[in-house]
Amino acid sequence: MKIAVLVKEVPNTESRPRIEGGRVSRDGIDYVVNPYDEYAVEEAITKAEALSGETFFVTVGGVSEKKVLLNVLAMGIDRAIVVNRTDMEGSNPRGAAKIIAKVLESEKPDLILAGKQGVDYDYGQTPLLVAEYLGLPHVSMAIKIDIEDGKAICERNTDDGVEVVEVSLPAVITADKGLNLPRYPKLKGIMGAKKKPWETKELSDLGLDESLANPAESQVEYVEFSTPPARQAGRIIDGEPADKVKELVRALSEDSKVF
Amino acid sequence: MAKPDVFDFFDAESLLTDDQKAIRDTVRAWVSERFMPIIADHFEAHTFPMEIVSEMAEMGLLGPTLPEKYGCAGVDNISYGLIMQELERGDSGLRSFASVQGALVMHPIFTWGSDDQKDYWLPRLAKAEAVGCFGLTEPDYGSDPGGMITRAYPADDGGYVLNGAKMWITNGTIADVAVVWAKTPDGFGGFLVEKGMPGFTAPETFKKLSLRASVTSELIFDNVKIPSKNRLPDAHGLKCPLKCLTQARYGIAWGAIGAAIDCFACAIEYQKSRRQFDKPLAGFQIQQAKFADMLTEITAARMLCMRLGKLKDEGKMHHAQVSLAKRNNVMMALRIAREARQMLGASGITLEYPVMRHMANLESVLTYEGTHDIHTLVLGEAVTGISAFR
Numbered sequence A: 001m002k003i004a005v006l007v008k009e010v011p012n013t014e015s016r017p018r019i020e021g022g023r024v025s026r027d028g029i030d031y032v033v034n035p036y037d038e039y040a041v042e043e044a045i046t047k048a049e050a051l052s053g054e055t056f057f058v059t060v061g062g063v064s065e066k067k068v069l070l071n072v073l074a075m076g077i078d079r080a081i082v083v084n085r086t087d088m089e090g091s092n093p094r095g096a097a098k099i100i101a102k103v104l105e106s107e108k109p110d111l112i113l114a115g116k117q118g119v120d121y122d123y124g125q126t127p128l129l130v131a132e133y134l135g136l137p138h139v140s141m142a143i144k145i146d147i148e149d150g151k152a153i154c155e156r157n158t159d160d161g162v163e164v165v166e167v168s169l170p171a172v173i174t175a176d177k178g179l180n181l182p183r184y185p186k187l188k189g190i191m192g193a194k195k196k197p198w199e200t201k202e203l204s205d206l207g208l209d210e211s212l213a214n215p216a217e218s219q220v221e222y223v224e225f226s227t228p229p230a231r232q233a234g235r236i237i238d239g240e241p242a243d244k245v246k247e248l249v250r251a252l253s254e255d256s257k258v259f
Numbered sequence B: 001m002a003k004p005d006v007f008d009f010f011d012a013e014s015l016l017t018d019d020q021k022a023i024r025d026t027v028r029a030w031v032s033e034r035f036m037p038i039i040a041d042h043f044e045a046h047t048f049p050m051e052i053v054s055e056m057a058e059m060g061l062l063g064p065t066l067p068e069k070y071g072c073a074g075v076d077n078i079s080y081g082l083i084m085q086e087l088e089r090g091d092s093g094l095r096s097f098a099s100v101q102g103a104l105v106m107h108p109i110f111t112w113g114s115d116d117q118k119d120y121w122l123p124r125l126a127k128a129e130a131v132g133c134f135g136l137t138e139p140d141y142g143s144d145p146g147g148m149i150t151r152a153y154p155a156d157d158g159g160y161v162l163n164g165a166k167m168w169i170t171n172g173t174i175a176d177v178a179v180v181w182a183k184t185p186d187g188f189g190g191f192l193v194e195k196g197m198p199g200f201t202a203p204e205t206f207k208k209l210s211l212r213a214s215v216t217s218e219l220i221f222d223n224v225k226i227p228s229k230n231r232l233p234d235a236h237g238l239k240c241p242l243k244c245l246t247q248a249r250y251g252i253a254w255g256a257i258g259a260a261i262d263c264f265a266c267a268i269e270y271q272k273s274r275r276q277f278d279k280p281l282a283g284f285q286i287q288q289a290k291f292a293d294m295l296t297e298i299t300a301a302r303m304l305c306m307r308l309g310k311l312k313d314e315g316k317m318h319h320a321q322v323s324l325a326k327r328n329n330v331m332m333a334l335r336i337a338r339e340a341r342q343m344l345g346a347s348g349i350t351l352e353y354p355v356m357r358h359m360a361n362l363e364s365v366l367t368y369e370g371t372h373d374i375h376t377l378v379l380g381e382a383v384t385g386i387s388a389f390r
């Protein structure tokens, strides 16, 4: 059983993005592995352990150099395929999916796992597009995955309860919170991560055209980025308690229209 | 020039390897996510969080410097120190658990044990399938362990009969194996006393106001029959348990930095947001003087440990250097914890904040593994050549 995991580096939630030249600046941003991808990584490792399979991850990016992605190997994924395109971060799920599909075409994994969305731009498109380009079935937002006789039986949360779906393998399955509890890397894993196979690829190595990295490929045009308005200072109502209550009720219903 | 990070003012970070940083960050994340949410309740309940021990073991935090052959990670001493620092940022009780298991139980078995003892115990202790404790201190002999009363007499069958009692033993009640130091006809020896051996009991010590999230116990030996295979064959003399303590103290010197940083960070956050007299507390000179002292002391303590770790990795560390680091760093952490406690005002006395918990814990850390005074005497002797122990 060969399992691929799609992984993305995203800004950690404590980073404070700044807007520069109409774009989100990468300066001073600390990257982490996309939290939803960690569920996919954990699932890949446990499945590979149970079915004596092999695992690898694919990423399009490499923004954080190796530091963040080495963590994925430290957790237990066997090898890395990094398509070196730091200019595509967040902006181009379609281009990324075409690139990943190309990598997977030659790798031929039996199972492709990914997080349900990247917590940077939250498109949630890339894995599903990969499935589309490879002509594979997909299940999104799985909270349970069982592998049996060339099939995956998955559970997903819906508004009305839990839905059980079955797909034949190979398939693309995206992970939702609740699928598992991602492990912390072992010390041995951390020290061994650098020794694991690490392949860096350029688009030309994959026989792909540079235009895939072009923002136009995404078919999305960014019109403007802006930061949320700063929070207004609170207002203190002075006066006698009875008047204060009256003013409070008035302000809540008329000014802020809470009622 | 970039402004220095207040939590690493002299950029010790650039002295670390990528692996050391990754190890530290992993342990830090684990402590923050898995341990911090439960520690206050355990401290209040006077219980040790057994539920997270298997995760610690899984990551390889027990006996991490020992070789892979025994299921350990074989990390260097700076990494080991950073692990201790992060664990004690959580709680001294958590670091104590790891110190005892690694430095005081696995280390002596590894150093003076037989192959059978190593093969049997080390993998189990690394995986936390077994918990260990270290019994040196006795009710009547603390700083002066050489006077110990516990005796192992040779028995007719080639084994030993153990009699006596140990006190203040971390992990005693929950231990599957106790490394017990006893007088023997040939001097001092180390014995592996196993849970359930007839005549061996380990009642827990309650009503502690410090290290409440750590199990402390008495060990009582009433004619306990110890097979000869349970004696550490190469441990002769009092220097052996003292060498174990040197290992553990090395980790404590690092650990203290973690507790100090947690208090420092808490005080900064609190005083920046809390306002009195129309401005943040952090804006008053008296408070800033305290911050300046904390910053200086933590920075110095860290540089001390970085150098000590290097010496240890090079096999050049002297026990008196460890005494200096343990003595300095624990006292500095205790001072910072007390100061931070004050700087939080009334809030500082609750378990909502970590400062008083660290403060209470550090009172034990100041006492165990050689009291502050005893390390003062070690250093005094190093300077003058005159022993003032008795």
Ligand SMILES: Cc1cc2nc3c(=O)[nH]c(=O)nc-3n(C[C@H](O)[C@H](O)[C@H](O)COP(=O)(O)OP(=O)(O)OC[C@H]3O[C@@H](n4cnc5c(N)ncnc54)[C@H](O)[C@@H]3O)c2cc1C
Pocket (backbone or CB within 6 Å): B100, B134, B135, B136, B137, B141, B142, B143, B144, B167, B168, B169, B170, B171, B210, B211, B216, B364, B367, B368, B369, B370, B371, B372, B373, B374, B377, B388, B389, B390
């Ligand atoms: C929470 C906790 C956990 C512990 N865990 C363990 C453990 O796992 N295993 C273990 O073996 N022990 C353990 N100990 C015991 C610890 O190592 C001893 O408490 C310590 O060695 C001091 O011994 P004592 O308490 O008998 O104090 P004493 O030796 O009686 O000292 C009392 C005071 O007198 C001072 N004093 C003593 N001798 C001198 C001197 N010559 N000159 C000047 N001042 C002196 C000391 O500094 C101290 O301030 C633990 C203790 C605590 C509190």
